[in-house]
Amino acid sequence: MKEVFRILEKDARRTPQQIATMTGIPLAEVKKAIKKAEGDRTILKYKTMVDWDKLGEEQVWALIEVKVLPQRDVGFDAIAERIYRFPEARSVYLLSGTYDLAVTVVGSNMREVAAFVSEKLAPLESVQGTVTHFLLKRYKEDGEILGVEERPKRVPIMP
Amino acid sequence: MKKRDLISKRVRDISPSGIRKFFDLLASMESVISLGVGEPDFVTPWNIREAGIYSLEKGYTSYTSNYGLLELREELARDLKTRYGLDYDPRSELLITVGVSEGVDLAMRAILDPGDEILAHDPGYVSYMPCTILAGGIFVPVPTTIEDDFKVKAKDIERRITPRTKALLLGYPNNPTGAVMDGEELVRIAEVVKRHNLLVISDEVYDRLVYGVEHTCFASLPGMKERTILLSGFSKAYAMTGWRIGYAAAREEIIEAMVKIHQYTMLCAPIMGQMAAIEALKTGGTQVEEMVAEYDKRRRIMVQGLNDIGLTCFEPRGAFYTFPSIKSTGLSSEDFAERLLLEDKVAVIPGSTFGQCGEGHVRCCYATSLADIEEALERMGRFVKRHRSI
Numbered sequence: 001m002k003e004v005f006r007i008l009e010k011d012a013r014r015t016p017q018q019i020a021t022m023t024g025i026p027l028a029e030v031k032k033a034i035k036k037a038e039g040d041r042t043i044l045k046y047k048t049m050v051d052w053d054k055l056g057e058e059q060v061w062a063l064i065e066v067k068v069l070p071q072r073d074v075g076f077d078a079i080a081e082r083i084y085r086f087p088e089a090r091s092v093y094l095l096s097g098t099y100d101l102a103v104t105v106v107g108s109n110m111r112e113v114a115a116f117v118s119e120k121l122a123p124l125e126s127v128q129g130t131v132t133h134f135l136l137k138r139y140k141e142d143g144e145i146l147g148v149e150e151r152p153k154r155v156p157i158m159p
Numbered sequence: 160m161k162k163r164d165l166i167s168k169r170v171r172d173i174s175p176s177g178i179r180k181f182f183d184l185l186a187s188m189e190s191v192i193s194l195g196v197g198e199p200d201f202v203t204p205w206n207i208r209e210a211g212i213y214s215l216e217k218g219y220t221s222y223t224s225n226y227g228l229l230e231l232r233e234e235l236a237r238d239l240k241t242r243y244g245l246d247y248d249p250r251s252e253l254l255i256t257v258g259v260s261e262g263v264d265l266a267m268r269a270i271l272d273p274g275d276e277i278l279a280h281d282p283g284y285v286s287y288m289p290c291t292i293l294a295g296g297i298f299v300p301v302p303t304t305i306e307d308d309f310k311v312k313a314k315d316i317e318r319r320i321t322p323r324t325k326a327l328l329l330g331y332p333n334n335p336t337g338a339v340m341d342g343e344e345l346v347r348i349a350e351v352v353k354r355h356n357l358l359v360i361s362d363e364v365y366d367r368l369v370y371g372v373e374h375t376c377f378a379s380l381p382g383m384k385e386r387t388i389l390l391s392g393f394s395k396a397y398a399m400t401g402w403r404i405g406y407a408a409a410r411e412e413i414i415e416a417m418v419k420i421h422q423y424t425m426l427c428a429p430i431m432g433q434m435a436a437i438e439a440l441k442t443g444g445t446q447v448e449e450m451v452a453e454y455d456k457r458r459r460i461m462v463q464g465l466n467d468i469g470l471t472c473f474e475p476r477g478a479f480y481t482f483p484s485i486k487s488t489g490l491s492s493e494d495f496a497e498r499l500l501l502e503d504k505v506a507v508i509p510g511s512t513f514g515q516c517g518e519g520h521v522r523c524c525y526a527t528s529l530a531d532i533e534e535a536l537e538r539m540g541r542f543v544k545r546h547r548s549i
Contacts, residue, residue: 007456011529021463022456150202152398157181158197159285159335159512 012046061135066101194523195506199398210438227255243376259405262390267294269416279328280311282513309336313347326358332365335522336482337475365478367396402432464536479526489548503538
């Protein structure tokens with residue numbers, strides 16, 4: 001049944017009928033599994049990857065290293081929650097290594113991102129320090145290479 | 160010199176490929192979806208490409224041993240042992256060829272004397288007959304039918320054996336039909352081979368591309384290793400068609416004979432391709448699995464789609480081809496392919512290209528994107544509707 005979700009993860013437009021054909025799993029079972037997964041948030045949402053550069057949309061992305069002081073009983077979770085509730089935070093990860101949280105922030109310009117860091121993130125009580133890296137260019141994201149898709153240049157007729 | 164003397168009779172006797180005119184037609188057309196390809200639609204996985212690049216950077220630009228790089232042969236021996244339990248000595252029983260195509264040619268020339276007969280299933284890959292003729296042999300087709308899912312039968316093979324029969328050629332998983340042989344029938348074939356003291360040339364280049372069934376390596380059957388020239392390569396499984404790396408595995412005296420021809424004609428396979436092939440064997444397993452899983456989904460969509468539009472299609476369990484019957488249209492396979500290309504811009508290969516028994520079918524390759532498969536099926540559906548015979 002995991003195959004159903006692998007197909008959907010790759011292309012959310014595949015219909016249950018197509019997935020049933022592709023996997024050999026009966027249509028009713030495919031529909032049931034998807035419905036259940038949507039209900040219990042196994043499927044979080046269906047989204048589209050867009051190359052905004054191609055649409056001329058200016059976006060500023062930053063990866064922020066955050067060093068925090070863990071709190072008794074709740075560890076890093078409470079401070080992580082404080083951060084991920086901000087809509088500017090696109091992703092929040094707890095990491096091992098020299099810093100604790102990696103926060104991806106997106107804004108429409110540099111000033112917006114800087115304001116978020118200096119006014120919202122850095123002043124939080126448990127935050128001991130931040131290092132902001134502005135993203136200069138995206139080459140590959142979520143397994144997809146941005147720009148031209150790499151396809152083999154095949155001879156169209158070959159026995 | 161008279162014109163007819165320019166070209167040898169042997170070459171003149173080989174009919175030109177039936178698909179040449181499709182090349183010309185295609186060249187003048189736009190927006191064609193081609194199901195006529197014969198190779199993966201993946202680029203060679205990056206780690207394999209990177210190994211090829213690295214080999215160039217390190218200055219590996221020379222000849223190799225005629226047999227091929229020993230390290231590659233050792234990896235191959237390990238691979239054949241792991242997958243099929245076969246023991247080949249990498250120093251004397253394995254030869255790296257320039258694709259399986261060269262392997263077929265070498266095998267034929269190594270074993271055939273003028274007038275010797277080779278039995279081969281019909282339909283089958285296009286080079287089998289010409290290579291037999293070029294080696295001075297006589298090609299004897301063994302018919303297969305859609306009723307038997309295009310699997311060749313031991314009794315049909317045995318019926319065609321004469322005192323001149325030297326070898327049997329098997330190409331399974333099959334191009335063009337996608338058929339995979341059952342182990343039981345292969346055992347019966349092995350008995351025939353033993354009874355009539357035949358050799359077997361087994362082209363198993365699609366051996367890793369099977370869906371829901373297991374491929375039986377012919378050489379792994381009891382007593383068959385000594386009689387089999389196993390041919391395979393990296394093109395299909397690892398998406399390495401352009402690298403031209405294949406191999407032959409057989410007993411020492413046969414490999415020695417094949418090397419004799421290979422050293423005077425090809426010398427060796429390109430070294431960078433051999434280096435890349437080592438990487439493929441060492442680390443490419445997961446990537447092959449991923450590609451096979453992807454082909455399997457497309458296979459199911461195409462088989463279902465073809466049956467839905469009235470082109471009946473048995474379920475192919477190997478390679479990346481479907482071989483639907485076009486009899487419902489009343490067209491010959493060549494007319495079907497030509498008209499489909501001109502009227503609805505979908506390229507397929509006429510089944511007759513692969514032998515007389517391929518007539519009434521076309522080969523459709525599903526190693527192409529799902530979007531293209533779906534669009535092609537829609538166009539073919541419209542075409543079939545217009546041409547359905549009453």
